[in-house]
Amino acid sequence: MKINIEALLDVAHLQNSYVQAIDDDKLESWPNFFTDQCLYKLSPRENYDENLPACLIMCDSKAMLEDRIVSYRNANIYNCHFTRHIVGMPRITASNGETISAETSYAIFQTQLNGETSVFQVGRYLDTIVNDHGQLKFKEKICVFDTYRVHRLLATPV
Amino acid sequence: MKINIEALLDVAHLQNSYVQAIDDDKLESWPNFFTDQCLYKLSPRENYDENLPACLIMCDSKAMLEDRIVSYRNANIYNCHFTRHIVGMPRITASNGETISAETSYAIFQTQLNGETSVFQVGRYLDTIVNDHGQLKFKEKICVFDTYRVHRLLATPV
Amino acid sequence: MKINIEALLDVAHLQNSYVQAIDDDKLESWPNFFTDQCLYKLSPRENYDENLPACLIMCDSKAMLEDRIVSYRNANIYNCHFTRHIVGMPRITASNGETISAETSYAIFQTQLNGETSVFQVGRYLDTIVNDHGQLKFKEKICVFDTYRVHRLLATPV
Secondary structure: OOOOHHHHHHHHHHHHHHHHHHHOOOHHHHHHHEEEEEEEEEEEHHHHHOOOOOOOEEEOOHHHHHHHHHHHHHOOOOOOOEEEEEEOOOEEEEEOOOEEEEEEEEEEEEEOOOOOEEEEEEEEEEEEEEEEOOEEEEEEEEEEEOOOOOOOOOOOOO | OOOOHHHHHHHHHHHHHHHHHHHOOOHHHHHHHEEEEEEEEEEEHHHHHOOOOOOOEEEOOHHHHHHHHHHHHHOOOOOOOEEEEEEOOOEEEEEOOOEEEEEEEEEEEEEOOOOOEEEEEEEEEEEEEEEEOOEEEEEEEEEEEOOOOOOOOOOOOO | OOOOHHHHHHHHHHHHHHHHHHHOOOHHHHHHHEEEEEEEEEEEHHHHHOOOOOOOEEEOOHHHHHHHHHHHHHOOOOOOOEEEEEEOOOEEEEEOOOEEEEEEEEEEEEEOOOOOEEEEEEEEEEEEEEEEOOEEEEEEEEEEEOOOOOOOOOOOOO
């Protein structure tokens, strides 16, 4: 497959804006990276590989994503922390005029209130991306995580 | 904002050359990534977010950066280690004909004399980049670090 | 050196496909990233820097790489794990009409059967890349690793 440079860098920019918005605690803007009808799913790698449906989080509309943030800000009890994503370059796995599929590896670090940083989760994003009124958005974001022992709460988005 | 592909990759290359020079122990070339009048600052995220001025390191000229390396090579006492930066793609946050502003997430790993590697610091670079006689250079590099417990000395540059 | 955007992104794509193939356990395709006559070497940074020849793994043909995978699938005894590479952008260090040399930093995380993830190894790839019948392939991949205490087996490729 010949690389479409512009598409690749557009997807990289979308991914980068997405993770930096989370890391910069701009969580209210997080749902806007998705289309109204969307799928956001956190699936342990073991289950994903065997096609088992159980997952940790599953939201199938932007409204559910908004709800998660309202809940995070107002109701949830969790460990306060900073989050930091390091993502590799996306690899575009399929593309037609309408959608782009991409796979991107990620590592998420958390810093606790004592100032210590540790690896929170590594995995890969399996994204389906569409052009929504001139802006690239996630129609699907499946986060397949290797780290299936989740020590702390999944409070902030992956 | 439409992505300027060439500017983005030029900034990515600058960032990459910068961190690889540090990791490859070419520290004498480190100050050359900056303009003569520059600002290099290491600010804990807590302070940065609340606009508090206290920071761990602050150098406001290339000469001060050179001084740090001379001191590192000749006077400082610190734990010998290897350093390894993994940086994401920069996100260009502003750009005019003269300067480019970019935000880039980083993770720094240190390997001690026993051969063990651990996360040393994660954070983000907030850079202001200018064209200095045909070469991109940092006019400002603010390293806002999440990891505010600094276990070991900040011997090598971030 | 003026950046050749297309070459840079082609190398980034090669690197990305390489590490994702490993992480996705598509190890049978791993040798295909190399030319028939090739060099794959894992060298501790200490030895590499002092030009000492001892290394952990050295394969000098694609057939040896294939052998490693057959051995991994059928004979080796090792800790089952998931692997995850996060690589930075490559930095092209030399290029002529025939070969491209590039340096790329990597961090490899391993997730054990208990679901816990830790840093396995950080280092840098020193690659020599050629066009082999229309496809970019590694003619040489020297993995210079900082993490010279290897706690667990080097079962899966770096």
